[in-house]
Amino acid sequence: MLSPRRVAALAALRARVADRMSKNVSLHVAAGQASSMRALLQAASLDNMVGSVLGLEQHPQQQEEDGRHGGSSMSMSMVIKEMGEMVKEGYELVGMFNLGDHFSSSMWLWGLLDFHGVGPRCQRLAARVRVLFGRVVEERRRINKDELHKMDDLLSYMVAMPEDERLQDSDLIAVLWEMIFRGTDVVAILLEWALARMVLHPDIQSKVQQELDMVVGHRPMVDSDIPNLPFLHCVIKETLRMHPPGPLLSWARLAVQDVRVGKYFVPAGTTAMVNMWAISHDETIWGDPWVFRPERFMEEDVNVLGSDLRLAPFGSGRRVCPGRMMGLSTAYLWFGRLLQEYKWLMAQPVKLAECLRLSMEMKKPLVCRAVHRNKTVY
Numbered sequence: 001m002l003s004p005r006r007v008a009a010l011a012a013l014r015a016r017v018a019d020r021m022s023k024n025v026s027l028h029v030a031a032g033q034a035s036s037m038r039a040l041l042q043a044a045s046l047d048n049m050v051g052s053v054l055g056l057e058q059h060p061q062q063q064e065e066d067g068r069h070g071g072s073s074m075s076m077s078m079v080i081k082e083m084g085e086m087v088k089e090g091y092e093l094v095g096m097f098n099l100g101d102h103f104s105s106s107m108w109l110w111g112l113l114d115f116h117g118v119g120p121r122c123q124r125l126a127a128r129v130r131v132l133f134g135r136v137v138e139e140r141r142r143i144n145k146d147e148l149h150k151m152d153d154l155l156s157y158m159v160a161m162p163e164d165e166r167l168q169d170s171d172l173i174a175v176l177w178e179m180i181f182r183g184t185d186v187v188a189i190l191l192e193w194a195l196a197r198m199v200l201h202p203d204i205q206s207k208v209q210q211e212l213d214m215v216v217g218h219r220p221m222v223d224s225d226i227p228n229l230p231f232l233h234c235v236i237k238e239t240l241r242m243h244p245p246g247p248l249l250s251w252a253r254l255a256v257q258d259v260r261v262g263k264y265f266v267p268a269g270t271t272a273m274v275n276m277w278a279i280s281h282d283e284t285i286w287g288d289p290w291v292f293r294p295e296r297f298m299e300e301d302v303n304v305l306g307s308d309l310r311l312a313p314f315g316s317g318r319r320v321c322p323g324r325m326m327g328l329s330t331a332y333l334w335f336g337r338l339l340q341e342y343k344w345l346m347a348q349p350v351k352l353a354e355c356l357r358l359s360m361e362m363k364k365p366l367v368c369r370a371v372h373r374n375k376t377v378y
């Protein structure tokens, strides 16, 4: 459970990142360029994750500064750039086909079938993660306890824990890496889908903007506005339904004996996974499942955090996404800010074809044109 102070600090960080992201969009607008949304959203998401997990934040005017973190000797921009490269490499590796994964649990045969060198690349990535995160952890430990208690990021919290409760270094690094790796792209992917839908459905886009104008007005949207924007919630939920970024859930079950489930025969030894994509497109559960209709969530509220299995885009139970509150709040805020400040128009045909890697992405990345709305948000 996060303390109110940490919740407020995370919200303030999200808002600062939203400002930086919006400024980047306005640079494209000023240059008359269309925006390639994926790179822009990924950069913002990495910025947010590195800030909330490691407490490292790069201020535009301080490209090479490190002073906020107790005299770190590492260049902030270098650390963030390397984190971004490592996340990208991790995604590529997870998405690569490796014959060994399908045929063998024995290491030597797995190595023999690893034609693309996935194994050695994974080992090199793991070594990079250990070195870079190891240095960040070491530097944080040098900060005195009083200062550490004032910091709101996950690493500082974990380093400040009583000694007998602390994780070993290898586990600590694994947790930090997993949070950044899993949390970075998925938020960007969700927002890319949501914006694609806004470009395709200008009527729905206007409806969100009307709600924002009415509830928030001319100042920038903040976290505390989120509960007062029900239609914006519906749009994000409908995006999660139609384009769940994590379509296969790991509530894995092993059949210990041969069994029949409905009309299917499941042999002993089979691992079964939950296909959330199929559930959220099932016409016996969702009327008109192929129609993007956010209003359906106005008619019936559905909790998407794991308690309603008709739509559990963050999973459910023991392996539920630990970043779901943060991911959802970030998506609500950034989506609201992007729509509050800009009208989004088609720059290239929007294709909704999907591509499954670690998350389910748009196969053809979204490129769209932003136009400043008349409302002044600064």
Ligand code: HEM
Binding pocket: 178, 179, 180, 182, 183, 184, 186, 187, 190, 245, 246, 247, 248, 249, 250, 251, 313, 314, 315, 316, 318, 319, 320, 321, 322, 323, 324, 326, 327, 328, 331
């Ligand atoms: C809109 C945003 C997000 C979506 C849709 C999402 C979705 C998911 C899904 C579907 C899973 C797998 C659950 C399962 O296999 O049963 C998952 C796991 C995970 N997510 Fe998220 N997630 C989001 C944001 C985040 C964020 C912001 C973080 C980090 C702060 C994060 C960290 C993780 C981690 C560490 C796991 C692995 C948990 C485990 O294996 O036990 N996620 N997420």
